[in-house]
Amino acid sequence: MGEDNCPCVACRWGHGTRHPVRPRRYTSDTTDEQWQVIAQVLPWPAWLDGYGGRPEEYCRRQIIDAIFYVDDNGCKWRNLPADFPPWRTVHAVFTRWYQDGDTDAIHNDLRDQVRKDEDREVDPTAAIIDSQSVRAAETVGANSRGYDAGKKVAGRKRHVITDCLGLLLVVMVTTASVQDRDGARPALRHLRELFETITLVWADGGYAGKLVDWAKDKLPQTGKPQGHPLGRLPP
Template sequence: MTDAEWAVVRPLLPVPGWMRGRGGQPESYCHRAILDAIRYLVDNGVKWRAMPADFPPWDRVYAFFRRWRDHVLVREFHDRLRDRVRQKAGRDVEPTAGVIDSQSVKADAVVGADSRGFDGGKLINGRKRHVVVDTLGLLLGVMVTSAD
């Protein structure tokens, strides 16, 4: 992550409790290093345990990600960045139009039958992912259902 990107992202991240005077120990790893590791994971599609040694240990990265996800910070972080991109493009923060699309995806045998279905139009046994984007192509929502 470049310094310019970090300058934009840093104010959007949560402030650790010990820095707000709520007690506790300082965190062992910088949020920038954690975010770099998460971005690497998403970009390269590797497993958590296959995280390169250049990053903090995978279990610490996963613990941060899980904490941010469980407190809905990942979604809030995404929404704030989307709002900034829309403002920079001269658009209103709240989109007034969206584009919906779906895609049927084959499901492996290990996927439970209760979350799979048969898409008769495409002859696919699996799941269907539905995506809503704004007119700039920025993600507004995702939902996964059975393919039927």
């Protein structure tokens, strides 16, 4: 019963070992190496500090594998295969972590580890911005979809900012009709709030024009006056 030598809090102090090990058969399942890393950055539960709540019932690896399955396959929560913990339990854990900001914290911790492993400073000084228009499913409301005339795509647009290793820094989703330079403004504002160290953002020609002047005016660098202002966007 239970996961062998699992480092998660549910198996060590909760009820995770009550349930049988789930055979890992899906491509979205964590490997042993991946799980050893992920388990160390998951949020510390309040019940272990005496702040209420019940001890966790299922191994956190099974919860994470279930979340990864939904993300990888795009299925409904209630359509989780029966070998995972109950879908309501998985959904409740994900919702709590998301609302508490834990999902962002987990991602940021893992990104910091990768940067350290690549001999980079934890806080990036340069970034790359781009966008991608994707078709929306029929269930997506008309008020949140648009038409990208350039790409000839009806749906939504992802405005993505990464560091120079391709690691995610900021994501913003708009209707596909929003121009790159218009979607870049709130994305760059959020980037400045998160990373004051970034002084250079690379972009293609779709971001040229008034956006460069706007960035220099609205997003001045703070803390390191010797750096270049954010908004230097080469073609």
